[in-house]
Every structure is written in structure tokens, then in C-alpha cells.
Amino acid sequence: NKKEASNSALFGERLGLLGNNPSYASLKFIHALEAMFKSTVQLMYMPRSLSRWTSTKTWEEHFEAWDYIYQYGDKCIQKTYSELVGGCPSQHYRSVLAELLLHADLSPDAIKANAIELTAGSVDTTSFPLLMTFFELARNPDVQQALRQESLAAQASITDNPQRALVELPLLRAALKETLRLYPVGLFLERLLSSDMVLQNYHIPAGVLKTFLVETLNQEDVRMVYRFILRPTALPLLTFRAIN
Template identity: 25%
Template structure:
């Protein structure tokens, strides 16, 4: 009897174990992830064949997601990578980023630093060096932000005044070089934050010329490095390609100009204890480290903030009904430059036009994403252009509807099913260190522009999204600025 009971228990335990094994999700091998075939004999040509033109990479990846699903595997310049478009998979990237998250750097930038043994700022740091300096900058840029508000507002007021002068002098409504003016505004914003007071009140023609030179250099860095995305920079350097020489020249000039600007701010202008320059020195950062961090802030913030503003202004200018609603939300709260609808407009613009359409991390330890085993060291990339336009995540996903982000129930039928399908500033410990300043700058400038002007789009053709290292308009943004009449509200029934 006892033998039978033991035998039955044994068989029950065996069956239970088998059932648990059968019921548990099986983790599939990394090599089972679908994706385009890699041909070793072709080397770097695989990138050209599979990924096509750099400027439409977001569309190529979007097409691959439609073909292979929410996760696909590909080899990029000898690096194993996975692209992810599911909102849940995207969150997993940051769960596996580790204590010292590592992100991909444009190959040309990485090669340039290696070639000349140049140490750069937060964007290029890793491991303990990154963590130490990131924690310092977190205290200044992500915690108490009150010290930045007056400086940002002052810079925005200067921009509005300059805009009026340009329109008056040219007797026109369209600003011919809006992108350049926004670039200058962006760089002066950072300079004012560094100084803690207005540079415009202390600058001279030489200083302004240096700032303008910096604008042209930053634009050239992005333009040339984007062209080098599909060409190994070491090879481009070896055969003396003009595009690499132009990039190298621009990168060297950017470092030299950064040093010159910091020297002027330190020696020729009166700084404030409220400025970032003073705050960084109070943490005993060396002058070399301050230049490194400052240079990265300018390069990282310049193009991204300007491009985001162009997309926002273009979207607002195309929709007069929404523009009136947005202006009313601003006027109704005169002391608030960040009305809920202004915030929602920025979120919606970044959803449709992500300035960084791919955000990536190198996986720190072996991981499981989407039922597949992802080995340590694989580059995981969030396809934010695809996920942000996926109807699974957003109703009317291809339409510009900022109201969808409002929390007071005004979004109507336009729902946000998964807000983390759009992560323009990434997430985790290596999310954008300047996200709060950038957001306030944009909220502030949009609010002040709409208080003063009515916007009208003058683009006769559709403006499309193209990739030039970041997501930029494929045509010049043309906007008419007309002086806004005093805003009144009809209180009669």
C-alpha cells in the first residue's frame, strides 16, 4: 500500500513538473529574432543595402517593423542590434540599462575623439566618471529650476523684440531665416544660463560674431556627421573624403570656440552666483571640465531645441482654430507660461516629430525582451517614430491633436493608450539632463510668441520628416507673423 501511494505521489510530482514546464513561456534564442539577413562577405555594404538612405532610415525601420513585427534583429557596422516598437518592449530597454547606462554615439564623433585623444562632456562619458558628473549636473538642471526661469524669460523677451525689429525693417511678415534666429536664441539662452545674467547687455560685435560662428559650426557638425552614418569614418578619413575633412574641421572649431566663449564669460563679463558657471565652479570642477560640459550642452541642445520649435510653430500655424484655443489658454493664465495646453502641444509635437527617432542603450546584462533572450552588449533601439504613430498606442495617430494629452477629460475620443510609446527625452538615469530647461524654454517662447503674433503657414507643399542625425523638416519652414489684436472674450450668451 505504501509503495502504491509513493508511486502515485511520484507520478503526480512528475506530471506537475511537466505541466509547469509546458505552461512556462519559453525564452527563444537571440538568433530566432526575425530580421534581414546579414552577409559577412559584404561587410559595411550590408548597412547600405538593408538600411538605405540615412534621411529615410525612420521609414525603412518602420517598414521593417511592419514586415517582422515589434522586434527585429539587425547588424549595424558589426554591432548586433534590435529595434523595438512595442511600448512595453521600449520600457524594458531602460530596465536593463544597468548602473552606468551606455548609449550609442555617432560613429564620426566617436572616431574623432579617439583619433585626437579628446576628452568630452557628459554625452561621451561612461562608468564612474559619467555618474559622478551626472549627479552634479542633476542638482543644477533637474531639481530646483527656479533659478533658470527669469533668465529664460529674459532671453525669450529679447527674441520677441528682435523678431519685431526684423519684421519692421524688412516690411514683411515672413522671417526669411527663422531657423537661424532660433539657433541664436537657443545658444544665447545657454550662455545667459551659464553667466546668470544677460549677455546682450554686456556683449560687443566680436562676441556676437563668435556666437554666430558657433551657430554655423554646430549646424555643420550635424550635417556632416549625418552623412557619415553609413560610411565608416576611419575609412572616410583614410581616403581623405571631403565630408570627413569638413566634419573634423567643424568639430575642432567647436571645441576652440567653446573655450573662447567660456573665457569671455569668465574674464570679460560680470557673472552671477545664480549662473551655471558659478555653480559648476562651486563643485570644484576644473576649467577644462566646464568647457567639456558646456560644449556638449550647446551641441546637444542647439539643434534639438530649434528643430522641436520649428515643428511646433509649423503645426500651430497650420491650424488656426487650434491656435486660437491655445492662445486663449495662455491669455487666461497671464502669470503662467506653461498652461496645460502649451505642455500638451509640446508633447504632441514630440510624438509626431521625435527629434531623436531612435533612442538606444547597450544592454548591461543578459535580458529577456519580447520573449527573446538578448545577450549582454547588444544595442537595443527604441523606434519612437513608429511607436508614436501606432494606432495601438494613440487614436488618430497621424493627426496633430494636443488635446489628447490633457488630464481634465477634454481629450474626447482622442485617447492615449500607452503614453510611454513616446519617450522623447528617454528615461532612466541617463535621460536627457537638460529636459526641464529645454521644456521651459520652449513653453516660454511659444507662449510669448502667441501673445504677440498670429501665425500663418506659408508652406505651399507638405513638410515631411527626414533624418539628418535628428528628425528635421525636409523643407524650409515658412511662417507669417502678424501682430495679434488684443485678445477679448465674448461673455454674452
């Protein structure tokens, strides 16, 4: 279900895996994603100079998985582009991909690269926050009721114009942001700096890969409570600390 939602937002159509007869292409795409994530974990902590000799089968599975992910993404891009050029009305006009193609702010290669990255990366980045949002709402029935009332009040407006969702649902946006504060999708970030940087009195040279741990500034913040959800303007107390 998590991939159905992310695929719908990105490409304007669902994979169809929840139906009685899922397509072969959709099933193969999901299997390719699973193989890519599995092989990535197996390869990321071993030097390539060593794994190329000891994990040849894993590398082969990794490349085959990425090849099919690219093929699937390219097919979706070509389909959406053809519909936009032909002027055919379609639900694809409401997708992220269609917006990128219509605005033409990025080159076709950049759009393809970003679409493929979002295709692979949207699996865990959408499913985990949604799961933990439901968990926190179950523990906070008053907030859950407030969100329900907000959604019912905005239903008609959003049905007529889905883009109004960002404006009409401020409490829902705050809930998702608070979930990401309490349960970060990524506990650390890796960055290759293009210029020298000083971070909390640490000098980080350009061209050096650094890993930063996402932390809260005090223990009070790590209690699993929706502290900021009804006050979206309050600033989450987060910082980034270099860990290598």
C-alpha cells in the same frame, strides 16, 4: 533664429546673428556647426577603416569644426564662470550653464562636456519641435486661443520670476510634449547596454550597440491631431522596438 534661442537658454546670451553687424566669432561658430553636421552625414555610414583613406578631407573638416565648437563653448563657460566668481550681475545667471556652475553637482569637465553636447544638439532638437508646434497650432485655432489666454494670464508672474514659466504654463508644456509625440526629433535611438536586457522577448547582450525605433502602438495615434493637448495626464501610446 533657432540657434539664437538655444544659445540664449544655454549660455544666457544671443549669438547676435540677426543684427546688422554679426560678430566674426558667431558667424564662424554657425559655419562650424554646419560643417560638423554635413561631415557627420558623410562619415557615419562608412567604416572608419575605409573612410580614413577615402575621405581624408572630410575627416579634416570634421575635426576642425569640432575644435572650433569646443573653443566657442569653452570661451562661454570661462566667461560665465568669471562673472559668477566676480559677483557681477548678469543675464547669465538665468542660463542653463550658470545653474550647473552654481549648483556644482557636476565636475567642471562634465559641465563642459554637457554644454558642448547641448550646443551642437540643440539646433535640430529645438527648431523642429517649434516649427511643428506652430504648424499644429495653425491647424487647431481653439488650442491656439487657449494657449494665448494662458500666456497673457501668466505674463506678469513670469516677468517677475522667469522660473515660474514651468508652473504657470501647463498647457504650453502639454502642447510641446504632444508635438514631440506626433513628430519625434529622433525616429530611432541607439544604446550601448551596460547589462543584459530582455525587451519584448528579445535578449539583448551587454556591450552590443542596439538601435530602437520609436513607434506608436496603433494606427489611430498616427493621425496628426492634438489628441492629448487638453488632457496632459493621458498617456501617449509609444513603444520601442529593436530594429537590429
